[in-house]
Amino acid sequence: MITKVIQEVIPYSADDALPTVYFDASQFDVIGRVPHTEGYSRLPEDAKNIVRQPVWRLSKITAGISVRFASNSSKIIIRWTSLNNDAFMNMTQIAANGFDLYAYTDNKWQFVGIATPSGNMQTEAAILTGMEPENREYLLNLPLYDGVSSLEIGIDQGAVISKPVQQIIDVSHPIVFYGTSITQGLSASRPGLTYPALIGRCFNKEVINLGFSSNGRFEKELAVYIMTAQPSVIVLDCVQNSVSEVIRENLPQTIDYISSVNDTVPIILVESTINDYAFFKKDDPAVLGTMSFIEEQNNALKEVYETKSKTRKNMYYLSSKNLIGEDREATIDGTHFNDLGHFRAYEYLRREIAKITGL
Secondary structure: EEOOOOOOOOOOOOOOOOOOOEHHHHHEEEEEEOOOOOOOOOHHHHHHHHHHHHHHHHHHOOOOOOEEEEOOOEOOOOEEOOOOOOOOOOOOHHHHHHEEEEEEEEEEEEEEEEEEEOOOOOEEEEEEEOOOOEEEEEEEEEOOOEEEEEEEEEOOOOOOOOOOOOOOOOEEEEEEEEHHHHHOOOOOOOOHHHHHHHHHHHHHEEEEEEEEOOOOOOOHHHHHHHHHHOEEEEEEEEHHHHHHHHHHHHHHHHHHHHHHHOOOOOOOEEEEOOHHHHHHHHHOOOOOOHHHHHHHHHHHHHHHHHHHHHOOOEEEOOOOOOOOOOOOOOEEEOEOOOOHHHHHHHHHHHHHHHHHHHH
């Protein structure tokens, strides 16, 4: 049975042998979800019969979802049940199926530690023990390529845990990213190191990560849910998963829908990066991942931008040239960003978002 949140202040004992008491994490502040979403999904239940089924299944993945809470415990332990517990050759187990934790200290979010999955569907893992029993604000980032059906946070018996005491993160008008597996987080080494997560901590803004592995296709159905969040800025980064015909067909509809709801919200279109191996493959415009194929995808994106920006203000086009650098060291497999790639993308997008929004 899960203990209810302790509301009153209870005297703290520094005895390291104190038992662990668990609390249902859903009692705290869960951020990174589209409005009206329950549990640890990214889309609400009514999306099941609206979006494509691969997108619906991927919406159960917890990429970008975080739990905000405050506690004075000397230890933070979490206990969870995974949905899939799959392994990936180009991703750490910590990133795919595990958690990382940040604490707010000296006016910034500082990394605390990780919860490593056990390989079983149910895991109990200590993030950190032996801390000074001080009141702290925490941000717990959930797995990037798995979902959870239950999540509990364990603290010292006699310690206090509650919803955040300080606001810190503005949740009124989130930044929304809609994209591919790269947006979802492949192949950052842990959940807090994806470029959307880095941007969220930089601006202290809620970020909704709608990265859908192999299924980012500029679909209007997703725009409908994006707009329910009343976003401050929308970043569309779906080119990698969209052939040129799909871009030309889907993207205008998505832009038109966004504009019909709010014709002033900034829309940022991001080009596809050039796959590292494209420099060596025999070029063929009909073969996915070759130089000409990628260039045609980006050309389609630019065509839509140039057409729509004539009548739609607050649209921005970002070249991929400097997105992750030109040294070809920023991916793990030629496509997906490693930690260096995510950090470079964060720095690039942070500057652009700051200029556009004034954050």
